[in-house]
Amino acid sequence: MYYHLPSVICRLSGKLPGLVFLLVTMLVISAPARSAEQDHELKNVLLLNSYHQGFTWTDDVTRGIVSALGPVRGRTRLYIEHMNTKWANDGQYLTQLHGLMKLK
Numbered sequence: 001m002y003y004h005l006p007s008v009i010c011r012l013s014g015k016l017p018g019l020v021f022l023l024v025t026m027l028v029i030s031a032p033a034r035s036a037e038q039d040h041e042l043k044n045v046l047l048l049n050s051y052h053q054g055f056t057w058t059d060d061v062t063r064g065i066v067s068a069l070g071p072v073r074g075r076t077r078l079y080i081e082h083m084n085t086k087w088a089n090d091g092q093y094l095t096q097l098h099g100l101m102k103l104k
Contacts, residue, residue: 045069045078051086058082 047065051058062080069076081104083097 041075043072043076045076047078047080049080049082052082052084055086 047062049058049062053059053062066078069078081101
């Protein structure tokens, strides 16, 4: 079937504002729904400390990170690992630590 292009454009031009309005409305309505779904997904956060719990520097940094994550506390899962390399850092320990981290 053959259409005369100018007449097709004339017929659609009257409907164009309505189509644009419909498209924009659909986008606006669907955007918050996707955002709400994403807000319910828990984000995993891994804090990997070189030293042990009780070491002042490690405890201060951990407190700072936990405090900074406060506003998103319900949307995050925080995992804290202490590698204890202040006390043990020989090759055998590091190999076992590597294996443990892979296992977790």
